[in-house]
Amino acid sequence: MADLILGSIVDSITEHLVSLIAREIGLTCGVKRELEKLQGTVTAIAALLRDAEKRRIEADVVKDWLQKLKVVVYDADDLLDDFSTQALRRRRVVGGVKLVLNEVRIFLSSSDQLVYASMMAHRVKEIRERIDAINSDKSAYKAEVNSGNTLGVLVENQPRPETHPDKHERYVVGRDEDIKEVIKFLLNPDFEKNVSILPIVGIGGLGKTTLARQVFNNDSIKEYFSVKLWICVSTNFDVVEIMRKIGREELDGKKFLLVLDDVWNENRSKWLELEEFLMNGAKGSKILVTTRHLKVVKTMTPPTYHELRGLPEDQSLALLMRMAGKQEHEWKTHNLEEIAKEILKKCAGVPLAIKTIGRLSVFLRNTEEDWLNFKYNELSRINQEESDIMPSLKLSYDFLPSHLKQCFAYCCLFPKDYELDPSELVHLLMAQGFIKPLGNRKTQLEEVGHDYFMELLSRSFFQDIKEDLYGNISGCKMHALMHDLAQSVAGDNCITIDSSHEKSIPPGARHVSIDDLLVLESRFEGGKRLRSLLFTNEVFHFGEVIHLDVSCFRNLRALRIDGAGINMISGSIGKLKHLRSLGLSGNDFKYLPNSISGLCNLETLNLRGCRSLERLPRGLTKLVNLRQLDVSDCDELTHMPRGIGKLTNLQMLGTFAVGKDSIRDDAAGLNELSKLTGLRKRLTIQGLERLRSVPSGLEASFSIEKLALQSLTLIWKRSLGTEADAEVLERLRPHPDLKELRIEGYRGVQPSSWISQLHKLVRIEFWHCYNFS
Template identity: 65%
Template structure:
């Protein structure tokens, strides 16, 4: 759409945010926290705006909505450009050697910068809230015939990142029992049907995909299914033919020409690979709650040998219930495991935080994360830049944390 060119301003805003968040400066008064929240907002909405650049949108209400977002992104770009210029200016004024690092490390936290820091935190927060308000208007603006939603079509396969089965996560805590229960289901041959389904259900950020990866890469699982394991990221776009094509691509050594196969050829190729063989198929990040679509896909998968399994990850119980009545519900981490994860992400040794009477403060911080690993990791990354004195942690809890304690709820809301 020529009249609304959005990609360049999205890239500019993203660049400013990455630069500011990554710099080794101590941002007081919630500045860093607000920048991180704005970064989350931009990364999600930015995908939609980039896609809008590629599509021809005729509806006037859609054009008007995109125009408002574009104008806000230009305002955000100007704001962050001013902020980045101020950081650069002070680096040049300070000058020379180790003194630069020492001075920059206290930038925006020394008393003579307090007012500027407070003003910047407020302006960044106001900008994010303005963008959020326009974004939330999409549900009212884009209802088309029936229940279809234009933004749903724009978001498909954009804001949901493609997952892979072999990504390593060194910060996995408290999922051993969940892993054992899921593996127990997968290795159990005593089911009436040849192919059985187990959905893993939980809110965003709990680690459903991480748990599926742990199971998928377990040696007992690989041996039981004789290495016939397939991983497919489904996401919001539940097109049966696309999913079948992805499955065929994963289970076929010669991947050339698969994109040209019609549905009959795909069905034949998949049937030959599955027939009489025990397999494990992971369908990650499923959003479809239309039972007819699920049954259509399921029909292609039922020729496997007895003991075959399908493992699904989804946020919603209603999605799981389109497939089966039995599912594994993932819960938040208990407080002790949350605390352990927080300290790992913050790179704090036990003697540091226990010796400085920080355990109580840390406990209050992790309670705000509600046991959600994604939220805990986000807070932990921010704590890397805090010291190990009680004053530092209280300042973080009362200032920085107050502006991000809703980040995970916000993150889930904007993606829902």
């Protein structure tokens, strides 16, 4: 995975250098000169790395060279992020209305600037020389771009086995219902077009080709179609070659069945070119396509497709028994069935994986001892050479664009069967710089990240999709074998540490997930290199950890410690100056330290469900890069900090707690909410009863009508049904495109006039709204 990681980090270095050279550095010529030299060095290796991303690296010497380059490139990125962060802090302090004296002294002292510039030039030179030294060895490691296949064969040139319709299928279990559904489609004459298409979609190893073969050789199919053709297309979608195999004269005016097996083409124009030659068949003609990707299906725009899923447990067990050469009475007599079911969990219903394990278990004796030993020892040692399934799945990964490869590999940090929140995943990927902005600046990074996720979904890397009321995907899981694949390609870059393993980090690790919070107390070696630290134990913890101190993880970009029972956050968290994403939801602390204001790169702060949280630090308003601030279900939150309207990059706020303006001079008024015009999706405004005693609480400038929200919740905790409450409700006029409205605790006697004007309203709810009519 080093090749694809390096491409991403080199991009990050380039962005830092362009910014620093162009407008940030007003220090010495020596600094600028060193940065420009480093830029030249990075440019020199960028082309080689882009080529490496397209190849399957095989040679150990090349892998070793890339690994050495990875270490120093990471160091370079960390160094330049240091400088960029320092420059950002300088702009924030000098450009602000209030100057913090000690910070100003650092930036405005000429002697300090000279010392800092000298240090900066020295560190950049040191990094550049390290990269140059490794880069100069590339010929010794046979890594020249123009040296043929020494970098590994190009992905698109990888040979694929030719498939045939008449291959004898000895071990086929299940799929009766799938066969019936596909045959029903093929024999159905009621289609507008003469030629209709049905794609069969599923991950590698599920048996798409086997299913197509079973259908192709079915007697009813033989009688219905006058011409049957089977073409193995594979990775090279060559229209001329496909037509040569078909022989055009055979199809015109005839009712044909054409199977296009193993299609990878995502180019619609190529498909349309082929389609021109295939639409002249007689009415009732059908084309059956097998593919791994929904994106391939979209090039064809068919009315429907058949999704192939894994075998259920009973059929998986039957297939394993047949492959292992065991009879049912042998399994029952020797109590092997339950052990076999545990082993089958690794296969996740994929026939190719079951066959691999079945072949390896042929020589096992019918004893619990042998099968338990296989389960706990031998099974984990099955490598890619012994397995048919991993190379098959690996091909799907190889054909991913490089920006999606690193996103997919990152997902191995989450446990198997973990329900992923796509939005949270996008925020974590953003924190690592894996999501790149489009040329169109109007497109938010969150939207680009959503497109990344949807493309991985269309390629069958995710499954078990959950949707909300509006059809938005709210949850998904990764197929167990896809999780194995992600771990395989991630290598030691992404690892999991739990209580049963030694608390140490391999030298190459940059992203770590833990299920044991005691790991944080061990200060294990290698923590300073980490860019991600994720706590992934889904069991809620009550009071197990009192004090959170993560100051040893200085280079973190993402920190996620949710539901851990933490009741105090150390002020040292402000030292994590690289941090982009901070998740602390479901913990017990009452406040965050004001040092959090030092996290000037922070983009996501998730405090959802911190029910003891009473206040947010005043310094929060300095986090001008903040895009996501989720304080939903923080019941004790008394107010929002004054100045929150400065956070104009906010895309999501979650909850706005109305403060008692007459008592607190540090509470934000609702007029500040109206400045956050980038807010979208959901918003809750709570504590609206506090505006009753403050006639000026709703300033004339206040309006949420400009906020493009999908859902709005308005909460009165102690509504008395007064005229003042009715006036507050009347003023809370949302955008007319609002889809969901919930009003809680309001006891007014009449609805607000704007409710009937919400022309896109899908659902409206009134909770504890007595007397409301």
